[in-house]
Amino acid sequence: MQFAKRLDPLQFNVFADMDRAKAKAVAAGKQLIDLSLGSSDLPAATHVVDAIAQSLKDPSTHGYLLFRGTKDFRVAAANWYTQKFGVLVDPETEVLPLIGSQEGTAHLPLAVLNPGDFALLQDPGYPSHMGGVYLASGQIYPMPLRAENEFLPVFEEVPAAVLAQARMMVLSYPHNPTTALAPLSFFQKAVAFCQKHNLVLVHDFPYADLVFENTKAHSILEADPEKTVSIEFFTLSKSYSMGGFRIGYAIGNAEVIQALRLVKAAVDFNQYGGILNGAIAALNGPQEGVQAAVATFRLRRDAFINALHRIGWQVPTPVATMYVWAKLPEPWTTNSIEFCTQLVETTGVAASPGAGFGNMGEGYIRFALVHEPPILEAAVERIAKFLSP
Numbered sequence: 001m002q003f004a005k006r007l008d009p010l011q012f013n014v015f016a017d018m019d020r021a022k023a024k025a026v027a028a029g030k031q032l033i034d035l036s037l038g039s040s041d042l043p044a045a046t047h048v049v050d051a052i053a054q055s056l057k058d059p060s061t062h063g064y065l066l067f068r069g070t071k072d073f074r075v076a077a078a079n080w081y082t083q084k085f086g087v088l089v090d091p092e093t094e095v096l097p098l099i100g101s102q103e104g105t106a107h108l109p110l111a112v113l114n115p116g117d118f119a120l121l122q123d124p125g126y127p128s129h130m131g132g133v134y135l136a137s138g139q140i141y142p143m144p145l146r147a148e149n150e151f152l153p154v155f156e157e158v159p160a161a162v163l164a165q166a167r168m169m170v171l172s173y174p175h176n177p178t179t180a181l182a183p184l185s186f187f188q189k190a191v192a193f194c195q196k197h198n199l200v201l202v203h204d205f206p207y208a209d210l211v212f213e214n215t216k217a218h219s220i221l222e223a224d225p226e227k228t229v230s231i232e233f234f235t236l237s238k239s240y241s242m243g244g245f246r247i248g249y250a251i252g253n254a255e256v257i258q259a260l261r262l263v264k265a266a267v268d269f270n271q272y273g274g275i276l277n278g279a280i281a282a283l284n285g286p287q288e289g290v291q292a293a294v295a296t297f298r299l300r301r302d303a304f305i306n307a308l309h310r311i312g313w314q315v316p317t318p319v320a321t322m323y324v325w326a327k328l329p330e331p332w333t334t335n336s337i338e339f340c341t342q343l344v345e346t347t348g349v350a351a352s353p354g355a356g357f358g359n360m361g362e363g364y365i366r367f368a369l370v371h372e373p374p375i376l377e378a379a380v381e382r383i384a385k386f387l388s389p
């Protein structure tokens with residue numbers, strides 16, 4: 001059988017290789033400590049689960065929802081944005097429910113790019129941003145994120161020839177995998193750049209709440225309150241520990257929302273109404289669970305970073321997200337895949353190789369803080385033995 005060429009770039013998947021290495025380690029009797037996946041291990045709040053359970057018994061939730069979801073959901077999403085970021089949102093034209101935010105960011109290039117058009121993506125960045133561009137037969141221009149620039153791209157570096165054929169830029173802060181935060185002034189620059197070059201500005205915002213210090217994550221819409229070029233993707237996966245429920249939404253420019261809706265109308269009939277009801281309960285209800293999740297990830301971060309420092313691995317303390325982005329020590333600085341493969345096969349500790357997030361990720365690895373402190377500390381003990389056998 002012959003398959004579409006657009007699948008070719010999707011075949012290269014470092015994370016599938018890591019899955020094989022993990023399976024090999026388990027088969028060899030290693031006890032796995034899996035820090036390679038950013039899937040929260042925390043439960044969704046009881047009032048959220050209750051709202052979904054009640055919906056299940058209500059037959060009026062059992063049919064198709066069609067493309068815009070429910071008005072109650074769109075209003076809850078719009079109000080949440082206004083309360084949190086002071087941005088006014090029209091629930092009728094500026095909100096679109098999604099089956100997880102990844103579904104939305106991966107479908108959006110189909111609405112924006114013609115074959116061969118460029119999308120400007122962060123390097124390193126979230127792999128599904130690349131996947132969506134490949135599926136739309138677009139081209140990727142990787143904007144390098146360097147530690148010396150606080151992992152923010154330098155827009156002036158994008159060549160004029162690329163810009164002439166570029167239609168969209170994708171940003172995401174707090175950033176997976178580097179954990180960087182972006183100041184509002186950077187977002188203002190990004191909005192002005194996209195306005196000037198007629199680009200759709202996409203902001204993927206899953207870690208909106210996972211910020212640890214006395215600072216906050218900004219919405220791109222604070223820098224573009226008129227929504228001239230911007231669309232932002234939020235998910236309930238992280239803040240509300242609802243990853244498995246697959247619920248997120250896009251908020252932004254009404255024309256871009258309408259274009260994404262057209263793509264989705266050809267693809268899906270929306271998330272189940274009961275899950276939307278759970279999301280409404282999460283967005284409108286008590287927020288203590290969000291604060292508790294942030295406190296949990298802060299504790300884990302401190303335990304893990306302190307343990308790494310004790311063994312002499314000087315990794316910066318992340319101010320946001322559920323990850324640690326660690327520069328590899330010698331002699332591993334150019335081979336994160338080999339490091340992660342050997343680490344898991346020798347010790348059972350699984351991490352994500354930086355190279356899987358783009359060329360600029362090489363030389364780093366990402367740990368996801370998805371276990372409690374004693375397990376994280378046990379992982380560091382095993383890492384210490386691996387580094388100094």
Ligand SMILES: Cc1ncc(COP(=O)(O)O)c(C=O)c1O
Binds near residue numbers: 101103176237243246
């Ligand atoms: C940057 C980024 N976008 C999207 C997602 C996935 O979000 P969702 O569960 O809503 O699809 C993740 C999950 O780790 C992520 O890190």
